[in-house]
Amino acid sequence: MHSLPPGDDPEPADTHAAPALGRTGLLLTGGGARAAYQVGVLEAIADLRLACGASKQANPFRIITGTSAGAVNAAALACGADQFDRAVRRIVRAWSHMRAGQVYRADSFSVAQSGARWLTLLSLGWVLARWRRLRPKSLLDNTPLARLLRQMVPLVRLPLVIRKGHLDALAVTASSYTSGDHVTFFEAGERQDPWVRSQRRAVRDRITHEHLLASAAIPFVFPATAIDVEERTEYFGDGSMRQSAPIAAAIHLGAERILVVGAGRMHEPKDPALQGQMPTYPSLAQIAGHALSNIFLDALAVDIERMERINKTIALIPQASRSGSLLRPIELLVIAPSQRLDAMAARHVGDLPASVRTMLGALGVTSNARDVSGAALASYLLFEAAYTRELMALGRTDTLAKRDEVCRFFGWQDSGVAVPAVAQRAEQPLASRPS
Numbered sequence: 001m002h003s004l005p006p007g008d009d010p011e012p013a014d015t016h017a018a019p020a021l022g023r024t025g026l027l028l029t030g031g032g033a034r035a036a037y038q039v040g041v042l043e044a045i046a047d048l049r050l051a052c053g054a055s056k057q058a059n060p061f062r063i064i065t066g067t068s069a070g071a072v073n074a075a076a077l078a079c080g081a082d083q084f085d086r087a088v089r090r091i092v093r094a095w096s097h098m099r100a101g102q103v104y105r106a107d108s109f110s111v112a113q114s115g116a117r118w119l120t121l122l123s124l125g126w127v128l129a130r131w132r133r134l135r136p137k138s139l140l141d142n143t144p145l146a147r148l149l150r151q152m153v154p155l156v157r158l159p160l161v162i163r164k165g166h167l168d169a170l171a172v173t174a175s176s177y178t179s180g181d182h183v184t185f186f187e188a189g190e191r192q193d194p195w196v197r198s199q200r201r202a203v204r205d206r207i208t209h210e211h212l213l214a215s216a217a218i219p220f221v222f223p224a225t226a227i228d229v230e231e232r233t234e235y236f237g238d239g240s241m242r243q244s245a246p247i248a249a250a251i252h253l254g255a256e257r258i259l260v261v262g263a264g265r266m267h268e269p270k271d272p273a274l275q276g277q278m279p280t281y282p283s284l285a286q287i288a289g290h291a292l293s294n295i296f297l298d299a300l301a302v303d304i305e306r307m308e309r310i311n312k313t314i315a316l317i318p319q320a321s322r323s324g325s326l327l328r329p330i331e332l333l334v335i336a337p338s339q340r341l342d343a344m345a346a347r348h349v350g351d352l353p354a355s356v357r358t359m360l361g362a363l364g365v366t367s368n369a370r371d372v373s374g375a376a377l378a379s380y381l382l383f384e385a386a387y388t389r390e391l392m393a394l395g396r397t398d399t400l401a402k403r404d405e406v407c408r409f410f411g412w413q414d415s416g417v418a419v420p421a422v423a424q425r426a427e428q429p430l431a432s433r434p435s
Contacts, residue, residue, distance in 0.1 A: 022331075023168065024410070025255025026061040026077075027247060030068025030240035031263030031296045032218055032380030034341055036388035038073050038261045039095045040395025041335050046088040047419045048403065052412035059084045060410055062168040063255045065184075067239040067246065068296070070263070071172035071215035072153065075207065079157045081167040092423075094152050095388045102148045103383045104140040104222070106353040111140070138223040139359075140381075145216070149209045158207060162189040169253045170207060173239030174214040177224055182242045184249045185211050195252050199242060202252065203229055215239040218380060219295070220288075240296045247303050251330060257409065260304065261395075262336035264297040282373070283364025289342070289376025296380075307332055333409045338398050341391070345379035346372045348387040356381070397421060 028038050049055050059081040066074025073091060080087025100106045161167050169188035176183055182200040186192070187207045194202040205211070214225035214236035224235040250258050282290075311329045314322065322328070349357065350367045357367065360381075365374040382388075399406060400419060407414040 022256030023062045023254050024060060025063035025065065025250035025253070025258040026074070027250055027258055027260045028064075028066040028070030028074045029246060029261065029263050029296070029300055030070050030216075030238060032069055032216075032221075032292075033098075033382045033384075033388060034263040034296075034379055034391065035069035035073055036095045036098070036391035037263060037337055037341070037395040038070060039091055039388075040392035040397075041261050041399045042073075042077065042088050042395075043092050043392065043423055044396040044399035044419070045406065046085050047423070048400070048406055049410070049412065050085070051417040051419050052407060052414055054410070054412045055085060059166050061259070063171075063250050063253045064167065064169070065171040065173075065249045065253070066215070067173045067243060068216050068218070070261075071239060072149065072212050075155065075158075075170060075172065075212055076153045078167055078170040079154050079161065081161040082164065090152075092392070094148075095392060096385060098383045098385050098388045100353055100356060100381070100383045101144060103145045104142045104381075105144060106356050108355040111353075111355040111359055138217075139221045140356075142213070142217070142222040145222075146209065146213060149212050153209065153212065155207060155209065158187060162187065165189070171202075171249045171253060172207060172211050172215045173243060173249065174211065174217075174225075174227070174236040175239060175241035175243070176229075176234045176236050178234035178236075180242075182239070182244070183229070183236070184252075186249070186253060188253065192253060197245075197248075200244065200248075202249070205229075218292070221381070238295070240299070243299050245303050245306075246300050247307060247330075247332075255330070256328065257331040258333075259409065260300070260332055260334045262297070262300055262334065264293065264337060264341060285360065285364035285374035285377045288363065289374065289379070292380055293376055304332065304334060331409070333402075333405060335395075335399055335402065337391075337394060338401075339394060340372075341379050342372050342376045344390055344394075345382055345387065346370070346375035348382055348384060348390070349375065349378050351384040351386050352378070352382060393422060396423060 028035070045060070049060065061077070064074045064078045066072070076091050077087050080090065105111065158170060168190070169186055169192065171184050171186035173182065173184045180199065184200070184202040185205045185207060186202060187205065192204065194204055196202070210225055210227055214227055215238065217223060217225055217237045219237050219241060224237050226233050226235055247258060247260065307330060314327050314329045317327065347369045349365060352360070360374075360378060363374070363377070365378050400421060403414065
């Protein structure tokens with residue numbers, strides 16, 4: 001993959017103003033490899049925008065926020081805010097050709113170095129681990145991700161697109177192991193004061209690839225990242241941890257309407273295959289997957305319900321009373337998977353490198369496509385093209401199924417032009433294409 005060189009400043013897109021619907025924000029949530037679903041949603045939105053004749057309008061998202069792997073997608077989109085369609089295509093190409101080795105070291109030696117230490121702690125106990133002075137930092141080594149971010153996310157362009165008015169703000173979140181706070185790092189054009197709430201705060205900063213590494217550092221799986229904050233160094237992990245209000249950052253930055261893209265079903269149905277079966281003791285993989293789902297998925301569903309209740313309450317207040325206060329309703333459009341991603345992941349566990357399958361197998365993940373119990377853990381680590389493309393196709397299908405809502409949300413006049421349910425994606429990897 002190649003980013004735009006520092007001096008590359010292509011001709012800006014036509015920025016005719018869209019209908020005055022208020023500033024629109026985008027929230028891309030976390031979920032490791034599950035974030036490929038978001039890419040399919042963005043791809044469908046770009047195609048609908050073209051079909052509705054709105055492609056000459058400015059970037060549809062004035063404020064972009066992201067968490068974990070969603071922060072990577074958010075930053076990549078923000079850096080191309082002056083050419084929205086091109087930015088989406090670049091992200092699509094990256095995820096269409098994804099390999100686990102681009103995100104973490106997947107060779108046998110590296111997995112043995114990192115993963116085997118964790119398994120030693122689990123199998124031989126902390127006494128032997130202490131005797132050997134084993135101090136593993138994480139289950140996997142995400143050094144390759146740093147290289148991928150430099151290629152995929154040309155952050156050198158971010159100040160430019162903000163200065164030229166194509167974007168108002170980008171925000172990414174991370175969780176500080178040092179202070180215990182949930183921190184939102186943001187870069188904005190206009191003067192925007194940081195905010196502080198219980199156990200969460202905002203820091204105005206120049207967004208770097210280290211911020212993205214920190215935001216996407218899945219707990220236990222990837223190592224923490226050191227970031228200098230207010231004249232001291234803190235260690236940060238995944239932004240989904242302790243994130244009690246995922247939507248709040250976009251609101252603080254001025255969004256009045258927010259598209260929220262989730263990484264899991266808002267209300268997960270029971271697995272019919274388990275109905276009537278005698279429960280068995282959960283494997284470590286099942287427990288780990290359950291914990292990650294709690295971190296990545298639950299807070300968003302709760303925050304959406306809270307926003308809906310607040311909107312209903314505000315609607316009961318007379319407009320005359322509202323005009324003199326800071327109260328304002330926030331319009332939400334939520335797009336989330338219509339299928340269980342755990343079940344999809346179970347079909348692709350065999351796509352993982354053999355060394356990773358072996359390590360996960362020790363925790364209870366199997367390659368049996370019908371064994372969904374341990375697949376939740378794998379669903380966050382399956383950075384393999386067969387899985388990411390299936391997620392992208394689902395994101396596209398789910399978005400096109402809401403075509404009327406999407407067009408109404410953006411104020412687009414739906415011309416009725418057909419948009420194919422399956423995108424015709426270029427087969428050439430982004431890495432081999434010229435900038």
